[in-house]
Amino acid sequence: MDDEIVGGTATEIAESVRRLLDRGALSPGDALPPVRALADRLHVNRNTVVAAYGQLTRAGVVVTRGRGGTRIADRAPVAQEGYASDSVLRDVGTGNPDPDLIPDPSAALARVAGRPVLYGEPVIDPDLAEWANGWMRDAVDAALPFGLTITSGASDAIERLLAQALTRDDAVGLEDPCFLASIHTVRLGGYRPVAIPVDDEGMTVPGLRAALADGVRAVVCTPRAQNPTGASLSARRAADLRAVLADHPYVLVIEDDHFAMLSTRPHHSLIGPGHRRWALVRSVSKSLGPDMCLAVTASDPRTAERLAMRLTPGTTWVSHLLQRLTHALVTDEDVLTGIAEAGAHYADRNAEFARRLTFHGVPAVAGDGLNLWVRVPVPARGVTERLMRRGWLARPGDEFVLSDDDASWHLRLTVHDLDDEDAEQLAADLAAAVRAGDALRKVG
Structure with missing residues (x-):
């Protein structure tokens, strides 16, 4: 009985699952009992178990997989911004500003160090x-x-x-x-x-x-x-x-x-x-x-x-x-001028890359910010895999999604620091990866 879920309220049931997970009686991937079965065993209303599982889902303790049931969530590392430090590929998914456009704080730091x-x-x-x-x-x-x-x-x-x-x-x-x-x-x-x-x-x-x-x-x-x-x-x-x-x-x-x-x-x-x-x-x-x-x-x-x-x-x-x-x-006029020039640079480079993509058959429009959000006509994960074989590390949109799989048809690209030659190569490679995915979809 020490390894069974217990409780008479939704909160008690949810806390029981947490205790079993803490003690190692439950592990990532383990299935929880079906709602009806657990409700019958605990002699509670089915809605009570539904509410308990809902609490655990919102807290990230469990995941619901439809017919696959409710299972203990895998505590895998979550997606983060920044460089992929363990990759030898050219990373175009970092979300980083250009280090060459970040103001040098050395002189200002010497002035402000004091009492x-x-x-x-x-x-x-x-x-x-x-x-x-x-x-x-x-x-x-x-x-x-x-x-x-x-x-x-x-x-x-x-x-x-x-x-x-x-x-x-x-x-x-x-x-x-x-x-x-x-x-x-x-x-x-x-x-x-x-x-x-x-x-x-x-x-x-x-x-x-x-x-x-x-x-x-x-x-x-x-x-x-x-x-x-x-x-x-x-x-x-x-x-x-x-x-x-x-x-x-x-x-x-x-x-x-x-x-x-x-x-x-x-x-x-x-x-x-x-x-x-x-x-x-x-x-x-x-x-x-x-x-x-x-x-x-x-x-x-x-x-x-x-x-x-x-x-x-x-x-x-x-x-x-x-x-x-x-x-x-x-409050430094030279720094403010540099920041304004950096903002214009990001906007110009993103707009230019969007034009390159459109020319290669992948319509894109640049918004504001450091990145481009590009919709592709085939699943984005497949596009990123084909780009890896061409030397690029891109970021699929499904890492940013909350509710549905629409973002699985998007890439988020950080391209403002690419020179013209590299930008043209990436645009051509991305278009080729899209065409290859489209050909596979038609064959399938």
Whole structure:
């Protein structure tokens, strides 16, 4: 009996499965009993077992495979951004900025190194706070008062924002396809992700309505340079989303404007003047480099107060040396000119590669951001496998998907650092891989 699932409520049954997994009585791949069989043995309603399995599914403990039943999930490594360090192939799926376009911080670092900061001092460097208030005020509706928070990057900000507002199993609306870090943050926090489709104008209105009807308590949206699709909210779409959210003022709306300093598109917000729980997050990691782990968050006063309680002086604050360095860089005219040139470079190189692909018979359109989201007419996994044989490591879209297999027909490519010769070769190789896949499909 010690190795059997027990319990009379959904929570008790779910906790029993967790205990068996912790003790090694259950292992990845093991099948759980069918709902009817377990309900009969435990003398509970079938819906109780369904609810228990639902809790375990949302927490990532089990996976449901239709006729294959419910099984303990395999704790395989999840997809991450960045280089594939163990590959000899040319990696065109990294999601990285061009290192040659990241500002050199050496001179600024020498200027800002000075008096050490001690325990009990203000969490936010005063000079950075003054600059950040102006930066965020330009993007926030004038009717909205806000407080300022500095965190160790955008993902850290989003994790803290969700933690101060939600409890385990609460529903969170995420874009579909979705940025990998957001997927991980929601799943590791034990929240329930609800997919909101994205099209060329950003998060869709019917998708947001459906998510709100499903009871989401928070929504995470990328207003521009959505990763992986490159979509940016149009003015019309943002207005329509604000109209939908007007009836849900206490749903926490988080805007992750990660590409703010580099974007070639205008910022259109889905946070309306009457919204009560909101946050705008802007990171410097794309413009100043991934190792500059700093993000600025403007949020409603109550949320800002709760965030401040989680950022105590000397323990969970962001290094003042990093804050001073960030301020020195973002107020340097030469650095700002370089950032603007980098943004234009990313846009131009992505647009040029999209034109190359289209010429080779794979229609593509460049959005905003560091990447291209390319739809192919055959399964993307097969395309990536054929590209590997030609020396390229590409990223299939199914790593970013939440709800269906549509992304299995997409590739996310990082091509802005390819020279013209390499870009032409990749475009030709990708088109050849698509043609080979199409020929195999017709034979099959």
